[in-house]
Amino acid sequence: MTLTEKIAQLIDEKGPRYTEISDKIWAFAETRFEEVQSANLLCETLENEGFQVERGVANLETGFIGTFGSGKPVIAILGEYDALAGLSQQAGSSEHNPIIANGNGHGCGHNLLGVGALAGAIAVKDYIQEQGLTGTVKYYGCPAEESGYGKSFLARDGYFKDVDIALSWHPGTANAVWHARANAVINATFTFKGRSSHAAASPHLGRSALDGVELMNVGVNYLREHMVDEARIHYAITNTGGLAPNVVQAEAEVTYLIRAPKPEQVRDLYRRVLNCANGAALMTETSVDARIVGSCHSLVPNRTLETIMHQHLQDLGSSTVTEEDLRFAKEIYDTFSDEEKALVVAQVGKEVAQQLAEKPLLRTVVPLANEPVFLGGSTDVADVSWNVPTAQCTTATYAFGTPFHTWQVVAQGKTAYAHQATLLAGKAIACTAISALENPTLIEEAKAELQQRLDGETYEALIPKDLVPPTVVEAKIL
Structure with a gap:
């Protein structure tokens, strides 16, 4: 059995449980620094799987680190679980239909992100146990990615000093590994x-x-x-x-x-x-x-790790979709404005865009970019990437062209295709982590690339040294 087959088996066996957790976090829809129920659910799951969980790290009430194993190398897997204000929406509806007027919703898919990372971390744990490997896997519960920058507080306070590599993913509209920079x-x-x-x-x-x-x-x-x-x-x-x-x-x-x-x-x-x-x-x-x-900070790519992750994503193959999946995805696609559809044409060309308009769930794996793509936005994963080699993938959790921070994202957050794509991301993360665990040379090459890209620069947090993240109570007032 190949590594990808073994990891796929380990994650699929627990797939229904991951879907249940993701849907609960979708329903909690807790915004930045307020993710009490979401964090507790993830912590309890890790503890039940044998992880030692440290809560309240870096003065983040809803931040935590779950650790399994011992010794080097240390692999960090990053999870998020915060929602956005004003994006309440009925799941499975192709019309704008808020559950609560001006309520919260997972408009960036972090209910999926946190659980895909969780699946990857638990699969690495299971593999370490079965194979008797030396090494440590850490699940970082990172609150407040949306304008709260939980990872920046973790990085500023030195929580990645013992880590060798970090891995993450983000829900998206294509299966790809990011080779990217960000502001x-x-x-x-x-x-x-x-x-x-x-x-x-x-x-x-x-x-x-x-x-x-x-x-x-x-x-x-x-x-x-x-x-x-x-x-x-x-x-x-x-x-x-x-x-x-x-x-x-x-x-x-x-x-x-x-x-x-x-x-x-x-x-x-x-x-x-x-x-x-x-x-x-x-x-x-x-x-x-x-x-x-x-x-x-700005995002530092690491092609050494990204190449390995990309190969595993290709070997895993795309997630399964049904005719019902395609029907609903098309209903969502049909809600996009002409300007949003024009952006799809600009991204993939007229011929492919016409195909995606009928079947808007992208199945293939996008080739790894030769040069870093520039993303206009920002991510607190960047602070991690200045401290340790970091790689991220994205999987087709949404209809192609779905704009983020919209009700359409929330509507698709509990679909079967979003759940399958989430598990695919977890598999890619776990396979990459295990490749690093079993090949110390890979880690050394990734670290050498990081130093080359930094070119003598060192990490200094942009947030003040004395800035304390808000408590849950303070966040509710903000």
Whole structure:
């Protein structure tokens, strides 16, 4: 029996249990730093499988590490389980149909992500036991990937220092191994404080904090012309200072995501955004308090590990889909806007796009890219990738072209094809981990590649050394 056949057998035997766990986390739909039920369920599953579980790591109430085995090498498998606000949606419905108005939903598939990683970690444990191997597998329960950056806190506090390689995956619309870069990001909040007054009777006595926010945003908008092409700046006004227009707003707040391809670029861009904030405060005679509340680094690819993972993904073959799967996937595809469908054509060409429009579940494995693909977004997996060689895959959990952070993702989160693709990801992770366990040379080559890509740079977290992640109670208030 080949390695891929053995791992497939180990994971498929427990497949129904993984589906049950994934569906429960889908229903919990807990947002960043609030994933109490999801984390407890994953911890209990690991403990029942013989893992030693350490909870509350890096001051993350819903973060944990499950460990099995002993000695070197140490393989980290990364799991996520946070949902998104405002994306509540009925499962299996091809119409926008929230369960709870403005409720939460797994619009990025982390109910699947955490469980696919779990399946991989448990399969590695089972294989170590059966084969009598030396080595350690660690499941990292990483909360708050969505603008909370749980892995950044773990990396900053040294939780990957004893790890040799790290593996993860993400739900997607294709079977592929990422050979990619991604933007570093700083998430900062700017709180302006002024002086209230009657806006009609005594406006000259007031100093508007909302004016400070608006002038800052204008300044940053002018800044956009003078930054590197790949950089991105987004903002949301999170406190407008009240609902009464005849009261000068004494306090207002805006939150920014500042992205750039390199850590030093995002640091400098943050400095320039801060200048805009200070200038706005000066113009309005208000004060501004700037706080970095999260961050992550740029992503460092590792072709050594990615090549092994890609080969295993090819050997495993695509997950099984039924006519019922294809029918529902097509219903979802038909909900996409013309612009979203045009993006599919741009990605795969007109002929393939026409085929996918009828059968939008991609079965093949996408070739591994020769050069790193640039992703405009950000991921806290990046902080791990600066510390240890890291590889990630994606599997076809959704209809091709499904945009992330949408109700369509939530609607597909409990489908049979999403569950099968989740198990496929777990198998690819486990096979890659075992290849590393049985071949120390592979690990040394991956580490050498990491050092070459860093080219003398060392990891320094972008989040402040004294920043503490919010508690569950604090997260509910935020």
